[in-house]
Amino acid sequence: MTPGAVGPEADIRPAGPAAGPVPPETLAALARTRPLPAVTAALRAALHARRMLLLKSLLVRFDRVRGTLPAAVRRRFEDDWALLERAERSDAAAVRAVLDYPTTGAWLATALAAPDGPAFADGLAGLGAVAVAAALRAGCRFTTTRVLPAGALPLPGAGLLRCARGRARLSGRTGTLRVTDGAGQTLLLPGPAPAGPGTRWTADGALAWSALHSLPGGTAVLDDVDPHRVPPGGIGPAALPAAERPYSDPAAWAARWRDAHALLAATHPARAAETLALVRAVVPLAPSAGGGPPLSATVRTAPGAVLAQLPADRRELAELLVHETHHTKLAVLDELVPLWRPGGSLHRVGWRRDPRPVPGVLQGAYAHLALLDLWGRARTGPAWVWRRRADERFEACREQVAEALSVLADSDELTPCGREFVRHMGSHHARLAGSAHAPG
Amino acid sequence: MGELRTRGAGLGEDAEEAVLPPDLTDVDLRTLRAMDDPAVLAAVAGVLADPDGLRRVWYTTGGDDEITPGRPGRAFSAGPARQPLHGEDTVA
Numbered sequence: 175m176t177p178g179a180v181g182p183e184a185d186i187r188p189a190g191p192a193a194g195p196v197p198p199e200t201l202a203a204l205a206r207t208r209p210l211p212a213v214t215a216a217l218r219a220a221l222h223a224r225r226m227l228l229l230k231s232l233l234v235r236f237d238r239v240r241g242t243l244p245a246a247v248r249r250r251f252e253d254d255w256a257l258l259e260r261a262e263r264s265d266a267a268a269v270r271a272v273l274d275y276p277t278t279g280a281w282l283a284t285a286l287a288a289p290d291g292p293a294f295a296d297g298l299a300g301l302g303a304v305a306v307a308a309a310l311r312a313g314c315r316f317t318t319t320r321v322l323p324a325g326a327l328p329l330p331g332a333g334l335l336r337c338a339r340g341r342a343r344l345s346g347r348t349g350t351l352r353v354t355d356g357a358g359q360t361l362l363l364p365g366p367a368p369a370g371p372g373t374r375w376t377a378d379g380a381l382a383w384s385a386l387h388s389l390p391g392g393t394a395v396l397d398d399v400d401p402h403r404v405p406p407g408g409i410g411p412a413a414l415p416a417a418e419r420p421y422s423d424p425a426a427w428a429a430r431w432r433d434a435h436a437l438l439a440a441t442h443p444a445r446a447a448e449t450l451a452l453v454r455a456v457v458p459l460a461p462s463a464g465g466g467p468p469l470s471a472t473v474r475t476a477p478g479a480v481l482a483q484l485p486a487d488r489r490e491l492a493e494l495l496v497h498e499t500h501h502t503k504l505a506v507l508d509e510l511v512p513l514w515r516p517g518g519s520l521h522r523v524g525w526r527r528d529p530r531p532v533p534g535v536l537q538g539a540y541a542h543l544a545l546l547d548l549w550g551r552a553r554t555g556p557a558w559v560w561r562r563r564a565d566e567r568f569e570a571c572r573e574q575v576a577e578a579l580s581v582l583a584d585s586d587e588l589t590p591c592g593r594e595f596v597r598h599m600g601s602h603h604a605r606l607a608g609s610a611h612a613p614g
Numbered sequence: 615m616g617e618l619r620t621r622g623a624g625l626g627e628d629a630e631e632a633v634l635p636p637d638l639t640d641v642d643l644r645t646l647r648a649m650d651d652p653a654v655l656a657a658v659a660g661v662l663a664d665p666d667g668l669r670r671v672w673y674t675t676g677g678d679d680e681i682t683p684g685r686p687g688r689a690f691s692a693g694p695a696r697q698p699l700h701g702e703d704t705v706a
Contacts, residue, residue: 195637219639226638228668230646230654231661259643266642283668286661405671474670510635 195220196511201591204507205598207500207544209448217452217506218274221477224509225273228282228475236298239290247295250302257305257316265312272308275331276455276479280402283475306344307332313348320344326401331386331454334399338380355381373419387424390432392450396458397479398422403457409471409481416481417458426484427456434491441492441555442548449495452502454478470494472501489560493545493567500544504537513595517587524574532587536596539578543599543606546571550606572607579603 196204196216203213240248262269272278281304285297302320307329309316320327320342327335327342335342339356346352353361359376363383373384386395397403404416417423438446457479459469468490470482480498485491507513514536520529523538530538549571552564582588582596636653638646661668 195635223635223637223639226641226646227635227654227657228661229643230638230649231658233647234655234658235662255643255647262643269643283665286668287665405669409671471671475668 196507196591198594201511201595202598204503205595206602207503207540207547209442209444211447211451214448214451217503220510221506222270222274224506225279225282228279228286229273231286232282232298232301235286235294239294242290243295243298247298251298253318254301254305257309257314257318258301260316261305261308261312261314264309264314268311268313269308272304272311272330274454274478276473276476277328277397277400277402278304278330279475279477280405280473281330284402284406303328304330306346310346310351315347317343317345328400328402330400331395331397333383333385334401336382336384342381353381353383384419387428389456390428391435392453394431394450394453395455396422396424396427397455398424398458402476403455403479404459404481405473409459410469412462412469414459414462414469414483417460421460422458423484427458430485430488430491431456433488434485434495437488437557437560438492438495440557441552441560445496445548449499452478452499453480453495455480457481459483468494470498472498472505474505477502477505489563493548496544496548497541500541501537504540508533511591512589513592514587515589517585519585519587521578521581521585523578523581532582532585535578535581535585536588536592539575539582539599542571542575542578543603546575546603546606550609572603575603576607 200213200216203210204217236243236251243251258269281297281300285294285300288294288297302318306316306318306320306327310329310332322335322337322340322342325337325340327337329335335344335353337353337355341356343354344351345354351363353363355376357378357380359378359381361374361376361381361383363374363385373382375382384399386397386399388395398417398419404414408414435446435450438449455478459471459481461483462469468483468485470480473479473481480495482494482498485494514533517532520531521535522529523535525538525542526534546568549564549568552560553568554561555564579596579600583593583600588596635657636651638654641649
C-alpha cells in the first residue's frame with residue numbers, strides 16, 4: 175500500500191503496530207471508515223497489486239501445464255499476452271484500468287479455479303478478451319481473429335460482442351474498431367473504448383455490439399452484459415442471476431445513481447467522492463421471484479462492482495453504495511494484510527438470522543459502521559427527506575454494531591492487526607454513539 | 615488466506631506467520647512474467663493452493679425480516695425492538 179500519509183486528521187493515532195505493507199495511520203483511517211483521498215489511492219494501488227498477483231498465478235500455472243495444452247491454445251495465449259504487453263507500452267494507465275476492472279478479477283478467479291484440461295484452456299482464452307479491451311482502450315493498432323465457441327466476446331469495461339457465426343476478425347485503430355465475421359458482415363464501432371449506450375447490429379443480425387452504459391458523474395458503468403459479472407451460482411439464498419439487457423433498466427439506474435450521489439454529496443461530500451472513486455461498475459440483479467427486500471452483493475474477486483437490485487429510492491441507493499463500498503474496502507485490505515485466522519466459531523449478529531463466522535461478523539460490522547457514520551450525518555443533514563429514516567436507522571444500528579464489535583473484541587480468531595483494526599472501529603463507534611451529529 | 619504468511623515486522627510478541635503479499639503495484643507486465651522472486655512465487659503458490667477461496671461473496675438483504683428479536687442462541691444480548699437492517703453472507 176504505497177501512500178502512507180492520510181492527512182493531519184485529529185482522530186488518527188500516529189502510533190500502533192505496523193500491519194506489514196499498511197501504515198498504521200492508513201489502517202486506522204480505514205478502520206474508522208474515513209473517506210480520505212490518500213486511503214482511496216492506497217486501496218486502488220492494493221487492488222492493482224492483488225490483480226497482478228492473480229495474473230502472475232495464471233502465468234505460473236500456464237507454464238506448469240504448457241506441455242499438456244494443445245499447440246493452438248499455447249499459441250493463442252502467447253499472442254494475447256504479447257498484445258497485452260504491447261498495449262501497456264502504448265498506454266499503461268489504460269491497460270491498468272482494464273486489468274483492475276471488476277469482471278477481470280472474476281475471470282481470473284474462474285480461470286484459476288478451473289481444473290487442468292479443457293476447462294483451464296477455456297479459462298486461458300479469457301486473456302484474449304482482456305488483451306483486446308486493453309489494446310482498444312490504449313489506442314493500439316492491432317488485428318486479431320477470435321474463435322468464439324459461445325458466440326460472445328466480453329470486453330471488460332467496454333461491452334460485449336456477439337457473433338452468431340462464431341468467428342470474428344477485429345481490427346483496432348485509434349478511434350475505431352472494425353469487426354468482420356465469417357460471412358463478411360462488418361460492424362464499425364467508435365473507440366477507443368467503444369461507447370455509446372445500446373446495441374448495434376449488422377443488417378442480418380448475426381453480429382452485434384452491446385456497449386456498456388456510463389453512469390453520470392464519474393467513470394462507473396452499468397454492466398449488464400459481461401458474463402463474469404455475477405458468480406455462476408447466483409447471489410443469495412435465491413441464487414439471483416444478473417438482470418439481462420434489455421431488462422436491466424439503464425435509464426432508471428442512471429437517474430437513481432445521479433440522485434443518490436447528489437444526496438450523498440449534500441450529506442457527506444467526501445463519502446460521495448470515495449464512492450465515485452471506488453465503484454467501477456453497477457451490476458443489476460434480476461428481480462426476486464416473490465418480491466421481498468432488495469438484495470445487493472460484493473464479490474471478493476471483483477471489488478469495485480456493486481451487484482444490486484434497483485433500490486426503491488435515492489436514499490436506499492445511497493445507503494447501498496456506502497454499504498457495498500465498505501465490503502470492497504475491506505475485501506481489498508483483507509487481501510493485503512491478514513485480519514483474521516481460520517477458526518470456525520459462529521456468532522449471532524443483529525443483521526442476520528443465522529450465526530456468522532468471525533470474518534462475516536467483521537465484514538458486517540464494518541459495513542454497518544460506515545452506515546452508522548452516514549446516518550449520523552444524514553439525520554441532521556441538509557436533506558430533510560432523509561432525516562427521519564436516518565434517525566431511525568442510526569438508533570437501530572448503533573446497538574447492533576456495538577454487539578458485533580464486542581464479539582470481535584472477544585474473539586481469538588483475529589490477528590494482531592485485526593485486533594488493532596477492530597480497536598479503531600470501536601473507537602469510531604464510541605464516538606458516533608456519543609454524538610448526535612458525529613463529525614469527522 | 616492463512617497459508618501465505620511471512621512474518622510481519624512489528625506485530626508484537628504474538629505476531630503470527632503472516633501473509634504479506636509482495637507489492638506488485640508498479641510492476642510492468644513484461645517484468646511480471648519474468649519475475650522469479652521467492653516471495654512472489656510463495657504468494658502465487660498460496661493462490662494456486664486455494665483457488666476456490668477466491669469465490670467469496672458478501673450479500674446484503676435490506677428489509678425488516680432478517681432476524682427474530684430475542685432469538686435464542688445469540689452470542690450477545692438482544693436489545694428490545696431491534697430493527698434488522700441488512701444481511702451478510704459468504705458463499706464459497
